[in-house]
Amino acid sequence: MSLTSAIATNTCSVPSAAQLGRVVAPLYHARTAITGHRAALITAPAPAPAPAEACAPSNPGQSPRPRYHSTINLARPAGTFPIRLNNIFAQKAPSAPGRYFSTTSVSRLRDFFPSHETKYIRQTPPAWPHHGYSEDEMHKVAPAHREPKSFGDWAAWKLIRFCRWGMDKATGLKPDQQSDKSKPTTAVVASKPLTEAQWLVRFVFLESIAGVPGMVAGMLRHLRSLRRMKRDNGWIETLLEESFNERMHLLTFMKMCEPGWFMKTMIIGAQGVFFNALFFSYLISPKICHRFVGYLEEEAVHTYTRCIGEIEQGLLPKWSDPNFEIPELAVQYWHMPEGKRTMRDLIYYIRADEAVHRGVNHTLGNLNYKEDPNPFVSDYKTEATGHKPNAVTKGTGYEREEVIG
């Protein structure tokens, strides 16, 4: 009997089972994490309706919905994060309203942030609606690398190399899962694929970090503008939008997995260190910080490109399964059209976002941060001659002469 079923049996109430499950789950993962066994993949049809559902049906009179789910209980091999992944494959009942993932209490356990119903508010739209991409733009994105040209560039690049090394170690990447190390952000072929669990661990950790720089830089530029009583020229909005966009990436992946206590601790620790380090670094050299983020985004584009390749080669069968549904949150945020809502499609959108961050930050790293306007939100006198930049396809960023003149 699963942990959640056991809870449900004893509480006989879906909400209380879910609530209790949230409290107990980290302890459960902690127990499995210390066994040191390798990942155990359990894929099986869901059993008959859980006792909790029988006691308190959410839709009285409605027949049980056919469903199955696969749960990956990932005990921690040496040097990796424990993470529980609930990849829910749900088959919709014809009469079911809207989209859902599962009616089992397992999926309730998984939903960290259900929408909060209030008496008057219908919905809260995102502060920065996504601008969207054309298919062509998304498919043109490619891994790229900007060669360091100054000592600051070199330092930022070496720091990112160190972070990538730590990430590979922490997620338990084997030598045969590594791509060509001499081309770390452009080589996307390895002799062995990552598992879905390994990918999600990398995505969650990467996104929890990637959402920090835009907020720090935007905040500091905001304070600088107040303090010096000067215009900012459009940088703040782009930086805050970047951090918002990264957070949407994180929330999307959080709908697919539940990190264990060890990973949560690592994320909190990493955020504490990263935020403060970046805060002081940005005060000293915004240029180097934007270059650092540009290199971080090179890594992100590389990561998602490799993942897309593995999905398209059929190496990640769970995500290629036609019954796999991506979160509704993602469908709404990226305005994903019907028929284009697979995990592969989702990763294409996210990779395009990362490509924008890469191009924007490499470009901002080339500008005079005190005076230059943000070219990505500016109207150009010479738009017809092609000076207006498009970051998504400019992997190494624009030089100052190209966009400021």
Ligand SMILES: [Fe+2]
């Ligand atoms: Fe991201």
Ligand SMILES: [Fe+2]
């Ligand atoms: Fe990013």
